Amino acid sequence: MRRSLACLLVLPVLLTACGSGTTPPASQSGEAKPSNPTILLATTTSTQDSGLLDLLVPDFEEKTGYTVKVIAVGTGAALAMGKRGDADVLLVHAPAAEMKLVESGDVVDRRRVMHNDFVLVGPAEDPAQVKGMTDAAAALKRIAQTQALFISRGDDSGTHKKEKALWQEAGVQPAGAWYQESGQGMGATLKIASEKGAYTLTDRGTYLHLRDKLDLVILVEGDDRLQNIYHVMVVNPQKHPGVNAEGAKAFADYLTDPETQKVIGEYGKDRFGQPLFFPDAGQE
Amino acid sequence: MEVVLEGLQQALWLILRRDPAVVEITLRTLQVSGTATLISLLLGVPLGTALALGRFPGRRLVVSLVNTGMGLPPVVVGLFVALMLWRSGPLGRLGLIYTPLAMVIAQAVIAAPIVAGVSLAAIQQLDPRLHLQLLGLGASRGQLVLVLWWEARRSLLAAAMAGFGGAISEVGASMMVGGNIVGQTRVLTTATVLETSKGNFDLAMALGLILLLLAYLVTLAMTWLQQSGRTG
Structure with missing residues (x-):
């Protein structure tokens, strides 16, 4: 018992020793390190x-x-x-x-x-009727006016900074039950928006990557201010x-x-x- | 429910074909959390024993701190360890941030109070007459402690299992001090978070199931030890 106990305790250390061989790849032969x-x-x-x-x-x-x-x-x-x-x-x-x-x-x-660019995505039913608008700030303003659910990253990311700038241009101080902050990354935020049937601002790349798993469509795109x-x-x-x-x-x-x-x-x-x-x- | 089944299927498939990336992060998970558990035992068992046997002013305060430490929020530990290890931090020169060793440190900090708390209870639960009898027989302090540990071995293994469970299941601290770097500091929990954020829910579920299996196998080995030689 005592011996097997000791073996068990030593196991992780041995594994560490065994595993330390996985060093990053060495430099190419021609290049000086x-x-x-x-x-x-x-x-x-x-x-x-x-x-x-x-x-x-x-x-x-x-x-x-x-x-x-x-x-x-x-x-x-x-x-x-x-x-x-x-x-x-x-x-x-x-x-x-x-x-x-x-x-x-x-x-x-x-x-x-x-x-790449940001796009405003939302449910296909589009309760705030923003589909096809070319002015992103105006679209956000309409979402605020209709109090349609909007999920913000809320994490001070690049996307969140862009979103805040657009709200400012729209002259809206987003607050209230319709404006929710996920505090998570883009993928997780898109998933939340999809589950709740809400709007959100996303970079096109992440959206395309996850499109098959989301019930969200692109509603507003092409505004110069949406460049990322x-x-x-x-x-x-x-x-x-x-x-x-x-x-x-x-x-x-x-x-x-x-x-x-x-x-x-x-x-x-x-x-x-x-x-x-x-x-x-x-x-x- | 579909995702769970797909995850189960994918987990089996990943295990059967020994997917190199999954094997690598599984081994690293075991190394990091195993080493952290070992360190937490080296720190926690003596601390718990000292608190169980010792009589000194402020003992109750220390015991209450240890008991609180059993519920240390991993993310707070992660932040604190990161602040220490970042280049701009006091220990930045050691270059430990975003290495497996940084993760071992953070996980050991999380697991040590758990081990100490359970060890404390384990030693205190022993019949106090044993203690007196041993001293009466002329046992030295060191001999006394060894016998007490032997008598409490099943509870101490429970402490090891609880510590290991605390270490292997946490994600916040590992993410912060490890950085989830592929090939270096990616472990099963952080990989699960990453795949979730990528929207690969089935793969995330598969990694989660492999983590559960790994935790189960390690705990099973310890349980086997704990229960072996049990009489009556």
């Missing part, structure tokens, strides 16, 4: 949930020998990580909030990578010592490289019949 091989990328849930990073990160790691730790959080949290120097590179979609970090000197080398632009930026090593600026720059270079841009533009075409992101590095 980077001096600091680990990069911490703080990004939004949409880039991970859409599957784009699962495609790009392994390719980048193989080409350069870096290992990328992807931390997928809301844009608000990702920007906060950048501001504290807790990440090396950010890939986010909240231009106004990003500019504040540029101005405070917390990030440098901000570059445009790609865009992603930028990559390097956390400023002058302000935050310890940042792997070299690795961060390598990742930013990779994302804006014409070859990668092509991959981004193709992503999703085979599954959804349309791309999830539109590459636009070099534009502003």
